[in-house]
Amino acid sequence: xxxxxxxxxxxxxxALEASDAIMEIYAGDFERFDKEDGSPVxxxxxxxxxxxxxxxxxxxxxxxGEEAEKQPYAVRQKWDKVWCVDPLDGTKEFIKRxxxxxxxxxxxxxxxxxxxxxxxxxxxxxxxxxxDSGAFQMSxxxxxxxxxWEKLENLxxxxxxxxxxxxxxxxxxxxxKLVDSIEKDYGLVESRAMGSALKFFELVNNxxxxxxxxxxxxxxxxxxxxxxxxxxxxxxINVNTGKPLVYNKESxxxxxxIASNPLMNLPMHSFQQ
Numbered sequence: 001x002x003x004x005x006x007x008x009x010x011x012x013x014x015a016l017e018a019s020d021a022i023m024e025i026y027a028g029d030f031e032r033f034d035k036e037d038g039s040p041v042x043x044x045x046x047x048x049x050x051x052x053x054x055x056x057x058x059x060x061x062x063x064x065g066e067e068a069e070k071q072p073y074a075v076r077q078k079w080d081k082v083w084c085v086d087p088l089d090g091t092k093e094f095i096k097r098x099x100x101x102x103x104x105x106x107x108x109x110x111x112x113x114x115x116x117x118x119x120x121x122x123x124x125x126x127x128x129x130x131x132d133s134g135a136f137q138m139s140x141x142x143x144x145x146x147x148x149w150e151k152l153e154n155l156x157x158x159x160x161x162x163x164x165x166x167x168x169x170x171x172x173x174x175x176x177k178l179v180d181s182i183e184k185d186y187g188l189v190e191s192r193a194m195g196s197a198l199k200f201f202e203l204v205n206n207x208x209x210x211x212x213x214x215x216x217x218x219x220x221x222x223x224x225x226x227x228x229x230x231x232x233x234x235x236x237i238n239v240n241t242g243k244p245l246v247y248n249k250e251s252x253x254x255x256x257x258i259a260s261n262p263l264m265n266l267p268m269h270s271f272q273q
Contacts, residue, residue: 004133005146011105011117012126012143014055018048018087018103019121019140022094026121032095040091041067048087048103056083061107064252065220073250082108082248084223090196099123100195106223111246116224116231118197127152127204129231135204155233158209158261161188165199165208167215174214174271178258181267182210200225203259204232211259214239214271219252225259233262239271 005012025044032040049067056063064070065085076082083105088094090101099122107115115130119140126143129135135152142148162182166175179189194202202208203225213222226236226245236245236259245257258266 004128004130004136008107008115008117008128008130009144010055010059011115012128014052015103015105015117015119015126016140016143017055018051019119019124021047021051022088022101022103022121026094026097032091040095042088042091042094044094045088045091049085052085052087052103052105056085056105059083064248066218070252076248077250079248080110084108084113084220084247086197086218086220089221090198093195098195100198102196102198104197104220104224106220106225106227106247108219108223108247111248112244113223113227113230113247116227118200118224118228120198120201123201125201127201127228129204129228131227131231133231135228135231137201137205152204152232153206155206155261155263157263158186160186161190162186162210162264163202163208164189164191164210164212165202166191166193166212167195167199174256175212177270178210178212178266181270182264186264197221197225200229200259203229203234209261210264210266212271213254213258214256217254217257219247219249219254222254222257223247229259235260235262237266237268239268242268 022044061081063083086104093100103119105117117128119126124140136149138149239256
């Protein structure tokens with residue numbers, strides 16, 4: 001964990017400062033605006049983005065993300081590494097004031113997520129990880145003291161009944177097909193909804209076995225979570241290819257995917273787009 005801290009403590013510092021700013025705005029009155037694509041944005045998104053960018057620019061690694069200026073693929077395809085950031089994932093949940101929003105900071109190398117951090121400003125918890133060091137959870141109070149981090153265990157057999165977690169803001173008929181498929185092979189499925197990449201807290205703490213997404217997401221919604229989940233053996237699989245999601249693509253949109261316990265063998269081809 002010391003190596004992980006030494007390599008990535010700048011992301012923890014960025015998340016802590018951005019969280020303070022987000023929660024100060026959350027506690028007061030704020031306006032929402034609609035971007036060109038119709039998605040909402042608030043001053044909290046923009047303030048968090050500015051803070052995180054201030055830290056990450058010192059690494060001289062380029063940044064892409066929800067509120068970052070998107071470079072053309074002709075430029076991006078030359079990047080070996082790129083930060084993939086959502087400074088406030090779950091803006092709709094932030095506006096609803098239900099607490100289900102997070103900060104995502106992922107690092108991509110040669111199209112693969114090699115590091116991730118997800119911070120929950122309301123719960124004051126951070127998960128962080130990479131394949132070399134594994135994954136850890138910590139409180140905000142202990143975030144800068146790696147000796148107090150909690151090591152997350154590698155995933156073991158799925159629950160009985162299977163625990164499925166899905167999006168609060170998006171729904172697809174494919175979810176019903178997936179439930180039918182799981183129940184044929186693994187028995188009863190219990191399902192609940194949650195907003196944002198907060199769902200990865202449930203996955204990496206082994207409180208959920210499967211997270212399907214058959215609705216639009218962008219790379220910065222999932223990159224950090226995939227890196228952390230893979231660090232304890234989890235899978236985040238493109239339903240069209242049966243392979244892990246890749247990043248810094250020409251299109252920054254994700255295909256439909258299923259994140260799941262590695263001991264579950266799900267028929268991905270049944271849910272192709």
